[in-house]
Amino acid sequence: MTEYFTLTRTLRAPRELVFDALTRPEHFAVWFGTAAVEVPQESLVMDVRPGGAFRAVMVLPDGNRIDWSGEYSAVEPPSHLAMTLTDQPDGDAGLPVLFDLDEVDGGTQLTIRQDRADFTDEQVAATIAGYNAFVDDMERVVEAMTGA
Template sequence: MTDYFTVTRTLSAPRELVFEAITTPEHFAVWFGTAAVEVPQETLTMDVRPGGAFRAVMHLPDGNRIDWSGEYQVVEPPAHLAMTLTDQPGDDAGLPVLFDLEEVEGGTKLTIRQDRSDFTDEQVAATIEGYNAFIDDIERVLATMQNG
């Protein structure tokens, strides 16, 4: 049985807009980098369709970088996205990260689920913290998109 950990937040935007924020390179570069990290848009490959490739480079404040890769497995706008994601390109990316967007009163409930895999409790906690930082920045992107 797969053991997922979950992060859920309600965003005050329509789910079409939330889906756009997580699948469009110019918005993705902002929130995936968060305020602390740079993801240059020219490093992004986002072929958002089943079987499409994902690539990104994260430039860390300490001068190091993380190369990300993955594949979009399920793309059902604006309700669901499943993509593999690894910072060890060339290795098996494992089970996909799942993004579910549900219309709720006042906006969209975004649920992100990831297989725990062989993560320690500390790694799970750090990943949840990272997803929450992503969602904080998705909220800022949405505010910009809505007030454009």
């Protein structure tokens, strides 16, 4: 049985805009890198449909890069997105990552679940910290989309 770790946050925006931030390259490139890392929009491949490919490059402050890849497995606008994700694109199919968007008072509750696989507790904590940084920047993206 797959064990997932979970992050849940509420964003002050309609879930359609949050879903757009997850699936449109011009928004994704901003929050996926966070303020500290560049994700050149031209590096993105986002074929957002079941079976569609995902690829992105993160350019780190020290000049190193991380190549990401995956495949979308479920696309149900504006409530659910599922994909695999790996930073080892030449030899790893990636781990399942699920995004669920629920309408709540004041905005959208975003729940991100990722397969724990063989992650140590420290790796889980670091990944959750990374997702929190992503969502911090995603919140700024969706606020700009709403004009708030």
